[in-house]
Amino acid sequence: MKGILCTLLLLLWMITGCSNNSASNMENNKKLAEAVKQETEMPLEMPTDFxxxxxxxxxxxxxxxxxxxxxxxxxxxxxxxxxxxxxxxxxxxxxxxxxxxxxxxxxxxxxxxxxxxxxxxxxxxxxxxxxxxxxxxxxxxxxxxxxxxxxxxxxxxxxxxxxxxxxxxxxxxxxxxxxxxxx
The missing domain is CATH 3.30.1560.10 (Mago nashi)
Structure with a gap:
């Protein structure tokens, strides 16, 4: 019984860790997408080299x-x-x-x-x-x-x-x- 309880706790800990990691990955992906947007966003005023x-x-x-x-x-x-x-x-x-x-x-x-x-x-x-x-x-x-x-x-x-x-x-x-x- 103790072994099953330890296994369940370990699985719960892993799921919680993955869930936080997924949120972290989603936040990193969001930051990366924003960086790409800023990098490619055209200036409001038309540059002289356009x-x-x-x-x-x-x-x-x-x-x-x-x-x-x-x-x-x-x-x-x-x-x-x-x-x-x-x-x-x-x-x-x-x-x-x-x-x-x-x-x-x-x-x-x-x-x-x-x-x-x-x-x-x-x-x-x-x-x-x-x-x-x-x-x-x-x-x-x-x-x-x-x-x-x-x-x-x-x-x-x-x-x-x-x-x-x-x-x-x-x-x-x-x-x-x-x-x-x-x-």
Whole structure:
């Protein structure tokens, strides 16, 4: 009987110890998540080094590029190759883009890969490079697996927003029209 009582007390002590340890682990995980958030959180004011580049298109054919590092936009003309023009966003346009990037926490961790057995061709692909406050991050997403994650969808919506802005610029309007299409 004494042995059973000792065993029960030992098990109770172990469970209590594990429970406290789990609470401690949860607190450590919470602190780690907060540290990651602080590390990736974008400054309220747009830094002077803010730049981005997004290259997008179908599969390996990512000829469309919007690049504030170089101040250029490249348009995929499909069978006619590509054409490049110089572009400059206004301070208000850059601030608007920066604010949208801040809203989706573009410098934070992202889940961009979709799991699945499906495979589609052609597929869309975006390649990104973003610099904020001395930190540069590069990442990409594709819908090759027949869908995209919520994070990738936010990036696609951001790219579409920026692309629409670019299409309204005079320099872009002077570029030749695309001919042909992708299968």
């Amino acid at each position: 730049n981005f580049m997004v290259s997008f298109g179908y599969g390996d054919v990512t000829k469309n590029v919007i690049d504030t590092y170089e101040g250029t936009v490249t348009k995929d003309l499909i069978i006619k190759g590509s054409a490049t023009a110089e572009i400059l966003f206004t301070a208000d346009e850059l601030r608007d883009i920066y604010d949208k990037m801040k809203t989706i926490d573009i410098m934070g961790p992202k889940e961009l890969s979709k799991k699945g057995n499906c495979f589609q061709t052609p597929s869309n692909e975006d390649l990104w490079k973003v610099t904020v406050g001395g930190e540069t991050k590069t990442f990409s997403w594709t819908d090759q697996k027949c869908g995209i994650t919520e994070d990738a969808n936010q990036l696609r919506e951001l790219r579409n927003y920026i692309q629409h802005m670019v299409e309204g610029l005079e320099a872009y309007k002077t570029l030749p029209e695309a001919e042909g299409g992708y299968d």
